[in-house]
Amino acid sequence: MKRTVDVSIPVGPVHPCWKEPARVKCETRGELVLSAEVELGYMKKGIERIMRGRPWQEVMFLAERVCGICSVIHNMVFIEALEHISGIEVPERAALLRVIVNELDRMQSHILANFSYCYTIEHETLGMYLLDTREKVMDELERITGARVTCAYIVPGGVRFDLRSEDALHLRASLDALEQNITRYIGMFEHGPLIALRSRGIGILTRDAAREACAVGPTARASGLAETDRRLMHPTYQKLRFTPVSREEGDNFARIMVRFQEVLQSIALIRTCLDTLPEGPIRGGGIPGAGEIAYSGEAPRGELSYFIKTDAAGRVLEISIQTPSIMNIEACCHYMLKGVASLADVPSTFVSSDPCIACTER
Amino acid sequence: MKEPLYEKDLISMKYAILESRRHDRMVREIAADLGVPQLRMRRYLMDRFDMLLLENLPARYEQGKMMRQDAPEPERQLGAHLYTHAVPLIGEERMAQILTGVKEMVRGGTSMGQAVLSGKDRIRKEIIT
Numbered sequence: 001m002k003r004t005v006d007v008s009i010p011v012g013p014v015h016p017c018w019k020e021p022a023r024v025k026c027e028t029r030g031e032l033v034l035s036a037e038v039e040l041g042y043m044k045k046g047i048e049r050i051m052r053g054r055p056w057q058e059v060m061f062l063a064e065r066v067c068g069i070c071s072v073i074h075n076m077v078f079i080e081a082l083e084h085i086s087g088i089e090v091p092e093r094a095a096l097l098r099v100i101v102n103e104l105d106r107m108q109s110h111i112l113a114n115f116s117y118c119y120t121i122e123h124e125t126l127g128m129y130l131l132d133t134r135e136k137v138m139d140e141l142e143r144i145t146g147a148r149v150t151c152a153y154i155v156p157g158g159v160r161f162d163l164r165s166e167d168a169l170h171l172r173a174s175l176d177a178l179e180q181n182i183t184r185y186i187g188m189f190e191h192g193p194l195i196a197l198r199s200r201g202i203g204i205l206t207r208d209a210a211r212e213a214c215a216v217g218p219t220a221r222a223s224g225l226a227e228t229d230r231r232l233m234h235p236t237y238q239k240l241r242f243t244p245v246s247r248e249e250g251d252n253f254a255r256i257m258v259r260f261q262e263v264l265q266s267i268a269l270i271r272t273c274l275d276t277l278p279e280g281p282i283r284g285g286g287i288p289g290a291g292e293i294a295y296s297g298e299a300p301r302g303e304l305s306y307f308i309k310t311d312a313a314g315r316v317l318e319i320s321i322q323t324p325s326i327m328n329i330e331a332c333c334h335y336m337l338k339g340v341a342s343l344a345d346v347p348s349t350f351v352s353s354d355p356c357i358a359c360t361e362r
Numbered sequence: 363m364k365e366p367l368y369e370k371d372l373i374s375m376k377y378a379i380l381e382s383r384r385h386d387r388m389v390r391e392i393a394a395d396l397g398v399p400q401l402r403m404r405r406y407l408m409d410r411f412d413m414l415l416l417e418n419l420p421a422r423y424e425q426g427k428m429m430r431q432d433a434p435e436p437e438r439q440l441g442a443h444l445y446t447h448a449v450p451l452i453g454e455e456r457m458a459q460i461l462t463g464v465k466e467m468v469r470g471g472t473s474m475g476q477a478v479l480s481g482k483d484r485i486r487k488e489i490i491t
Contacts, residue, residue, distance in 0.1 A: 037412040038412050038413060038414040039372065039412070039413060040375070040413045040414065040417075041372070041375040041413065044375075044378075048382070211425075212422075212447055212448070213418070213422070214418065214421045214422055214425050307383075307384065318383060320382060320383050320384050322384075322420070322421060326414070326417045326418050326421070327418055327421055329414055330414045330415055330417070330418040333412075333414060334414075334415065360414070360417060
């Protein structure tokens with residue numbers, strides 16, 4: 001709707017600090033942001049419509065193309081939804097391999113999100129360190145799945161490739177180096193006085209506001225909503241005795257720190273998987289059939305839900321995808337940005353919620 | 363003040379969001395609950411909400427419906443929290459006025475059902491006018 005305001009400052013759609021185009025219109029009084037409104041539609045894919053009527057063998061490849069950053073979880077949630085519809089069992093080794101790949105994907109996504117934040121607040125040194133570290137994670141992902149982005153690693157009843165012993169050894173060595181580096185970067189971020197000036201107490205999302213906006217993922221967990229982590233409901237994660245990370249501050253600093261802590265947590269989870277990885281098959285078999293389900297998983301940015309209806313041949317009749325960024329960007333623009341004291345904090349607060357426009361405009 | 367030249371008409375894109383199956387189901391449910399024509403409800407949502415709030419509405423609506431179950435009467439039947447916070451169709455102050463009116467009617471001897479219907483009628487008028 002067209003509106004006339006005193007001072008309306010558009011941020012974006014093309015902004016040097018943003019990975020993807022979106023336009024945030026800030027209504028301001030001086031430097032104070034009174035409210036913000038988001039305009040999308042710069043990269044709408046219409047992927048749900050493309051998926052409709054296609055066999056699952058095609059839709060699984062389309063699903064991971066919803067987002068280039070968290071493609072593994074789209075693949076995982078879609079396939080697990082099919083498995084739930086059709087009662088397909090997954091061998092234990094394959095279930096743990098799924099966790100390993102999913103956590104590697106989470107690590108690279110979190111590190112990229114934190115790079116974006118550091119770049120936005122102009123701490124390029126830490127940003128570049130983080131990008132370098134992310135490459136190491138991507139290399140491990142490639143070593144296991146054969147691809148860096150669209151891996152298509154998870155298939156109904158198991159995974160596509162087994163983990164070779166030499167790859168497991170390489171992964172362990174990489175995890176040790178990653179842990180050391182990430183711990184060092186956390187120290188830099190936590191104790192940097194200029195970082196604190198740009199991050200602490202800025203873009204606050206209270207617990208109640210997070211609940212009202214249905215915020216998910218690290219954005220919600222930085223506001224104390226630990227129970228939003230869908231991994232708590234996943235049987236494999238339950239076996240690994242997973243407990244979510246959370247903080248109470250609800251500001252930009254807390255959101256970045258939650259992601260850093262989750263990277264360390266992912267390293268620990270992968271180590272546990274490697275320690276307990278049993279010998280056995282990686283594919284149990286099974287054919288997707290007819291049914292309807294609403295299934296969720298924990299993407300790097302939060303709860304990702306697929307609503308699927310299939311026919312007896314496994315063709316996708318209806319599909320709706322609810323990505324975490326929808327909730328988080330809404331929480332950011334309608335709660336975090338409201339009352340931000342300086343316009344300079346708008347990009348950093350926006351980036352701190354790890355917005356993925358590709359997901360939002362699926 | 364003059365309107366900026368670069369403002370776009372977002373109506374068609376907002377309509378595309380509301381066309382999705384989950385959004386459509388939500389609009390139908392709200393329209394049936396409040397007795398508002400569906401087309402009118404869609405137009406009201408497109409006029410009032412930005413694209414992102416529209417995208418997020420089904421999640422907020424589901425959450426609001428869950429919270430509605432635990433609310434006391436007559437807030438539950440009226441959907442006081444649902445229609446002000448989860449799906450902000452009307453402002454908090456206006457809803458408080460409507461709620462006070464409903465409570466007064468109940469105190470005056472009107473049945474709860476009748477009073478809630480009258481409250482919903484006032485919400486409907488807010489949307490239609």
